[in-house]
Amino acid sequence: MQKHWWHTATIYQIYPKSFMDADGDGVGDLQGIISKLDYLEKLGITAIWLSPVYQSPMDDNGYDISDYQAIADIFGDMTDMEELLSQANQRGIKIIMDLVVNHTSDEHAWFIEARENADSPERDYYIWRDEPNDLVSTFSGSAWEYDDKVGQYYLHLFGKKQPDLNWENEALRQKIYDMMNFWIDKGIGGFRMDVIDLLGKIPDQKIRENGPKLHDYLKEMNRASFGKHDLLTVGETWGATPEIAKQYSNPDNQELSMVFQFEHIGLQHKPDRPKWDYADGLDVPALKCIFNKWQTQLELGQGWNSLFWNNHDLPRVLSIWGDTGAYREKSAKALAILLHLMRGTPYIYQGEEIGMTNYPFEHLEQVEDIESLNYAAEALENGENIANIMDSIRVIGRDNARTPMQWSAENQAGFSSAAKTWLPVNPNYESINVAAALEDKNSIFYTYQALVKLRKEAQWLVDADFELIDTEEKVFAYKRYTDEETYLVVVNLSDQEQALKLTCPIKETIVANTDLDEVVTKQTLKPWDAFCVRTN
Numbered sequence: 001m002q003k004h005w006w007h008t009a010t011i012y013q014i015y016p017k018s019f020m021d022a023d024g025d026g027v028g029d030l031q032g033i034i035s036k037l038d039y040l041e042k043l044g045i046t047a048i049w050l051s052p053v054y055q056s057p058m059d060d061n062g063y064d065i066s067d068y069q070a071i072a073d074i075f076g077d078m079t080d081m082e083e084l085l086s087q088a089n090q091r092g093i094k095i096i097m098d099l100v101v102n103h104t105s106d107e108h109a110w111f112i113e114a115r116e117n118a119d120s121p122e123r124d125y126y127i128w129r130d131e132p133n134d135l136v137s138t139f140s141g142s143a144w145e146y147d148d149k150v151g152q153y154y155l156h157l158f159g160k161k162q163p164d165l166n167w168e169n170e171a172l173r174q175k176i177y178d179m180m181n182f183w184i185d186k187g188i189g190g191f192r193m194d195v196i197d198l199l200g201k202i203p204d205q206k207i208r209e210n211g212p213k214l215h216d217y218l219k220e221m222n223r224a225s226f227g228k229h230d231l232l233t234v235g236e237t238w239g240a241t242p243e244i245a246k247q248y249s250n251p252d253n254q255e256l257s258m259v260f261q262f263e264h265i266g267l268q269h270k271p272d273r274p275k276w277d278y279a280d281g282l283d284v285p286a287l288k289c290i291f292n293k294w295q296t297q298l299e300l301g302q303g304w305n306s307l308f309w310n311n312h313d314l315p316r317v318l319s320i321w322g323d324t325g326a327y328r329e330k331s332a333k334a335l336a337i338l339l340h341l342m343r344g345t346p347y348i349y350q351g352e353e354i355g356m357t358n359y360p361f362e363h364l365e366q367v368e369d370i371e372s373l374n375y376a377a378e379a380l381e382n383g384e385n386i387a388n389i390m391d392s393i394r395v396i397g398r399d400n401a402r403t404p405m406q407w408s409a410e411n412q413a414g415f416s417s418a419a420k421t422w423l424p425v426n427p428n429y430e431s432i433n434v435a436a437a438l439e440d441k442n443s444i445f446y447t448y449q450a451l452v453k454l455r456k457e458a459q460w461l462v463d464a465d466f467e468l469i470d471t472e473e474k475v476f477a478y479k480r481y482t483d484e485e486t487y488l489v490v491v492n493l494s495d496q497e498q499a500l501k502l503t504c505p506i507k508e509t510i511v512a513n514t515d516l517d518e519v520v521t522k523q524t525l526k527p528w529d530a531f532c533v534r535t536n
Ligand code: ISL
Pocket: 060, 063, 064, 100, 138, 158, 194, 195, 236, 275, 312, 313, 314, 371, 398
């Protein structure tokens, strides 16, 4: 198998509005990110996945792009972007840009032209129909919006201000590849591809994900842009199975480096229910089955996994699956150890490395996220009571991940000098913040730092096979083994003691959040105990 830099990389996701505000307007910006590169270098990450910083009316915080080759004023300008690239590269950190090409903003010049001029090439860049069908938007309501000027409906699988692009149009595809090359020429490290599995949609047949031409488009994109460079490409694919993930990530297919699969995230809500109908607690046996399937079915050389608990659309993992009370630090380390020692490329979402938690949202007025707001409006219309709606938003809403990064115990958590930030700072910032984490040698930060370093140095993390070990229900244990070495990872995913039979002698401790001698003597795991050892 050809080795790439991303096989041993850990990626750090930045949500620009919430990372660091340098100009004091209450919103994060590029200069803010630049000012924190030393911190990221200390963490050791190889690349930053930068959520969109392009020009945008910010209806969906930048996932609604009005110019792919310009920077949003709130974040800075192209000079700041170039400075970020060069300052990051000097520290050995690559920048992965977010590629949002399922849709644009309705304020993109293409859409404006498409609406105004029936004869323009741009008209066919979007998807117009005389009559809507019953496709619904991910952000509630019909996926079709009537346009007065055109006298037809356009498709929007997300917000009304996010019209879907028509990938059947060859000229449009070429424009996208040109735009990708513009960024590649600037020296970026790759692309994270927003809802990439929707590109092959056939709205008339109500096919959204995994349409028949999807992989042809990706092969074409690969040939026309990143294929000639050693870049990381990761597709967001909610509908991927291991079989589908191999189609994307098998090197022979020349499509993408890897995809984000969301099967484990599906455990956050009740089966076959909308995400708002969240599940109580973590179904550990189901989680084991899912990771076992992905780890064993994406064989080395035939596909590659990405590993994540968090992103900007998800609740904070500690709040939904970990412990935010007495075991906050321990459960954060346990979850990190579980994830980072599997095969794949791990992703850390800003604040995860210090154990940030959900925000205690109480009123709808505190909510900014379009998905949550549209859901609330629809649910209220259907007679749902506001307390239940707020309960769902508090547990699973996207703003939980988007409150400002907590840098210190100072005003606004050191994120901004503004009196009011775009989303409020979590009241727990006085104890949960970067400054405190850096001072404490036992903090979550240093466990992440150790895992990132291990990922860079330990070849077995790439090569070794994975085998799930049968244990107590709430214990997640697996082996990673090569011909020469065997590693054992054991994680207690509960706040109860668990019995453990450790039969092999321990040759070396790789990482642990607990006193291993005690575990061995008592053959018992304390709440949230986690470790990795080499057993031969
Ligand atoms: O989290 C989700 C599942 O209910 C959705 O909110 C989310 O829209 C979906 O995961 C797709 O996400 C991506 O595309 C959206 C954007 O709002 C998300 O932030 C982005 O990650 C539209 O561009």
